[in-house]
Amino acid sequence: MQKALLIDPEKCTSCLQCELACSFEQEGVFNPAKSRIKVFEFEHGLKAIPYTCTQCSEAWCLHACPVEAITINEATGAKEVNPNTCVGCKVCTIACPFGTINYNADSGKVIKCDLCSGDPACAKACPTDAITYVDANWTGYDRMQEMALVGHGRPAKGAAQ
């Protein structure tokens, strides 16, 4: 059973532990600017929504990549960027309608959430269970993804991978 990040904004206190954990796991530094999960604050931080790639089945980034640098990790279902193949053209960054794959000027490549190979650091670091790593068929996750996808035209079903 594949798992997915479930985000419950009502539990988020905007402590940014997830961003620190992500940047440390992925980049080796405690720097929210390098995190692949981002907490967006509303009403001066009283309300907050942690946000990252939902590993959507449409995989806009993957299909837009001209050099096959984005592939699916069969074990986790994550869409992963191969930095050795990525040329840094950034087409995926405009193709992803969620804005969750971004260019990293330091490396000249794009970066996105890869679920930390099945052990996401953000979920482990979250003290309030606003971010949990759960079975992907949990209905709340589906509902969240549905909300995120409201109105988006989707690529043809049965799209080649």
Next chain:
Amino acid sequence: MSNSPYVIVGAGPAGVIAAETLRTNNPVTPVLMIGEEKEAPYSRMALPYLLAEDIKETGTHLRHTDGHFDTRGIEIRNDRVSAVTAAEKSVTLASGGTQAFSKLLIATGSHAIRPPIPGTDLPGVENCWTLEDARAIAAKASKGSNVVLMGAGFIGCIVLEALAARGVHLTVVEMEDRMVPRMMDQTGGAMIKSWCEAKGVTVLTSTRIEEIAANNGALKLTLGDGKSLDADLVVCAAGVKPNIAFLEGSGINTDTGVLVNDRMQTSDANVFAAGDVAQGIDFSTGANEIHAIQPTAADHGRTAAMNMIGIDTPFQGSLSMNVLNTLGLITSSFGQWDGVAGGDTAEITDNDRFRYVRLSFQDDVLVGALSLGMTQHVGVLRGLIQSKVRLGHWKERLMANPLLIMEAYLARTQGSVFGI
């Protein structure tokens, strides 16, 4: 005739993605892809990175696994289709003979054009469009050489980055009054120009090249104002045109490109078109437009393949969009960035820090956007436009601060729990 293969003319991204989609969804009918270039299927998008020596030639390939096409039962043939006889469901091959098809996909892309200027046929004037072109440029664009780039459109600006990386003395000459006029307004175009000039590139806008002449083994260019430029190499990025000449007399309707409906079907029910050659539905206007970009090629290829199989798959239209890196300054454009009649526009400009965001609305829906100096979450601009999210009171917030695009998107799609 049910044994006739699906024939795909062209082996670029649209053709390859269509071939794979056909294979995935119909394992029975053979798939034959006919490509004119003697190369493994590759991406033109990647050529600048080859020129910049970031990657090797294999790094431009669309697929990297050995035997990728063989194992999927996709036959690739090096040939050129010279004519289509739709009524007989057959194509004529330049090597001789014909090839029958059950369904045909035209994915022939486009070719670089040379402007009607004397001397553009001289040795030392190169396009930058094919892998072969890139090899020719790489051989001549050595460190310290004088290179003139004709055209500062989208392709010109991508090549600009690669040429600068090779350490050449670079002059860019653009006929129109700004850089990337099709993807940037005056404000953005001017910022890109001053950024490039600060990085040591000479940028001449509103400037025509009148003539190119041989000059002691090099080239001399005469400009509209009478001045001249010396060049060891001239790279021509003066535009591209769809490859449709072979369709003359086929009865298939063409305009600038091949006209298709929302199933990527041409005027002949058995013939489809995809990618840069296809004049397909524009998401913003509903008109037939060419959007020569990778995401559109991918969407076209998949949609065409599904409909070729007979799985009815409508396409909502492609969104015009681009992302560009000019010497480290990253810009993007989406949809109707120049605004629509009766709509509102919000802008935020910081000339000193090279930041600029412009949003165009129709009522409370985002219909277009420009960004300059922004790399985080730019894709959400596509999301807001293409999902037609009604922004409600967030529109006023965006009018006051266009940088709040992610907040607006989240509030309007996931913020209902909070009432934000």
